[in-house]
Amino acid sequence: MSVQEKIRMLPHKPGVYLFKDKLNRIIYVGKAVDLHKRVSQYFHPSKKFSGDRKLKALVEAVADLEFYCVHSEAEAVLLEGRLIKEFRPRYNISFRDDKRFLLVKVDLNTPFPRFQITRLKKQDNARYFGPFASAGALRTTLNLMKKNFGLRSCSAVIPTEKDYKHCLDHIIKNCSAPCIGKVSQAEYYQRVQKACEFLEGRSKEMIQEIRQKMEEAARAQEFEKAAELRDLLEALEQTTKPTRRFAKQLPKALSPLEDLEELKTVLSLPKLPVIIECFDISNISSLHKVASMVLFREGKADRSSYRRYRIKTVVGQDDFACMEEVIRRRYKRILEEGGKLADLIIVDGGKGQLSSALKALHSLGLSNLSLIGLAKENEEIYRVGCSEPLILDKSSGALRLLQRIRDEAHRVANAYHQLLLKKRMKESILDECPGVSENRKKLLIQSFGSVDRLRKATIEEIAAVKGIGKKLAEKIFSFLASRN
Incomplete structure (x- = not known):
């Protein structure tokens, strides 16, 4: 089946697509809210006239494609990142470093557990939630969760009255203040358990409450408040929506x-x-x-x-x-x-x-x-x-x-060649010659080897170089003669 036939069969669903070259190597991984629309855009006739050389090279190299449907855009982001890290496709730039998605960590073995954002999962018996695709949505959710359940945000392992004196969270009703005994250790632990259930998507009370307030604000024509609640609701739903595991259906990773x-x-x-x-x-x-x-x-x-x-x-x-x-x-x-x-x-x-x-x-x-x-x-x-x-x-x-x-050896060799050529071109007196662009200068240097050899060339020999006409050759000849 040809690439065009596969594109026509793509569903209008969110997912991840993989472009492969003629050697069956994955050369690009992308995500889409609508797979059919997104992938079709690459092969639209107008792209042939696009000035983006990287995109042209990518499209010309595509010999096959695969796709994987997911439930949401967030899942697509997570799956895209995972595949890019595993296959390191040559046309991908994002996700190629070692940056990881955000996780939420809570150590239930401490007296007063606190929720933290981290990127690294350790073997430390703590509980981890995630990964989460949207950092903004996650931080919004954690802030609201701490306020709603009265969870502490101070960094002390065991908070004391000394920490309370430097904290305003209890005053503005963002914390239940276990440090001074406002709630018992057992009661605080129950709050933490409820917060864990919320992050797992098993507790919908907070979401239902916010949706009700949003609807009430809209009926009262308090549109700004309703918009804020709507954005908050979207962040909560995005964070607490469970994501699937993809281990069984993915292509084999590098080993x-x-x-x-x-x-x-x-x-x-x-x-x-x-x-x-x-x-x-x-x-x-x-x-x-x-x-x-x-x-x-x-x-x-x-x-x-x-x-x-x-x-x-x-x-x-x-x-x-x-x-x-x-x-x-x-x-x-x-x-x-x-x-x-x-x-x-x-x-x-x-x-x-x-x-x-x-x-x-x-x-x-x-x-x-x-x-x-x-x-x-x-x-x-x-x-x-x-x-x-x-x-x-x-x-x-x-x-x-x-x-x-x-391919890595080829990349390193070509990069070194280009580096030396650029250095030599920068040192060239041709930079000051009218009508000689970077490309023409490169062609002249490649043809004659050096400016000294170019000085000894005739007008006819200069004009014979691709992209250099007789008029420009005369200008170059006169310019170099005047700089002897």
Whole structure:
């Protein structure tokens, strides 16, 4: 079934949608109040003329989609956040840090329990409620709950008369003041239990009371008061509405250790590849030739161990020679410093890159290290001593792990190349030349390699660069001549 056919079948319900690329990798996770309307918007003809390059790239990469219906927008927010944290899709920005949803904590083992907002659930025998999607609604609910049940908000483990002297909550009737014996410990505990039932959604008295007051205010034409009560009611209902668990129907989350076990099996490795290093070359032009090395430890990125290289010995564009140089440099240094060697080495490319890497390892006496090449086009895995590539199922955890590592190496290499190019462009005298935009400057630098070489070029040679006409070439020629 095509993507367009699946879109037409989407229900008009709240939920979460997952976009996948041709390799069945999740590249974007989104939420929607109306799945059909939201997903359809991505593929509307008008989006082709949108100026958002990221959105265009996303839509062009979509080869398949999945969706999961939920009961409310709050559930959609929670499920979206969970999936983004687990799959880390390349087109998602929100939720990619370690920030967690809000929880409410109450330790019923203390003499006078208090309700607190937290983001981390600990194994401390306390009781936790949540997670809650809306921080504003949660804080509004807690404030009203404390006032209604007379719960304390002071931070002391056991409040005393000293705390009472510095507190106004009892005076404004926001607290039952257990610190000075206004209520007994047993009575206060009953209040806490009722508050717990309310947070669980089992007690509806407060909600019914507020709804009744809202209706009375509306009948009395006290519309501002009615609006405030309406907003309060929405916050309460949003917070106390129970959310479902999604464990059974969700796609399989990332499991690095399981993927490593599978990778060991399919590649017939002598041991579990705890340390994996992957190399990629960014050789877009002869101007800057760079390489990246990313290290994954136990299936997870170890960014502090990443390395970036500027190719020193290779003339012209030669990916094979670049790969040989960077492999030799990397492992020669490890041998000199007595560092730990990788359990598996991955090179981005096919037979040519694999042979170049193997040649470098042979020269260092490291031919016994496990080495593979991963070719992008069909995700073919090339192995030393095997003439035919290994092709894994697209849903294979081992392949997904290799793809994550390779894509990270590619990202780091390209980012380094762009950084060097931007630095060189910023230093260019062409910044002051009329009619030369950032894009044209980039094309000129890529074509000639440096401003000095550009100075020696003829008007015809400058005009031959894409995007540079004869008129502009004459201006550039005259400008550089005047700056000699």
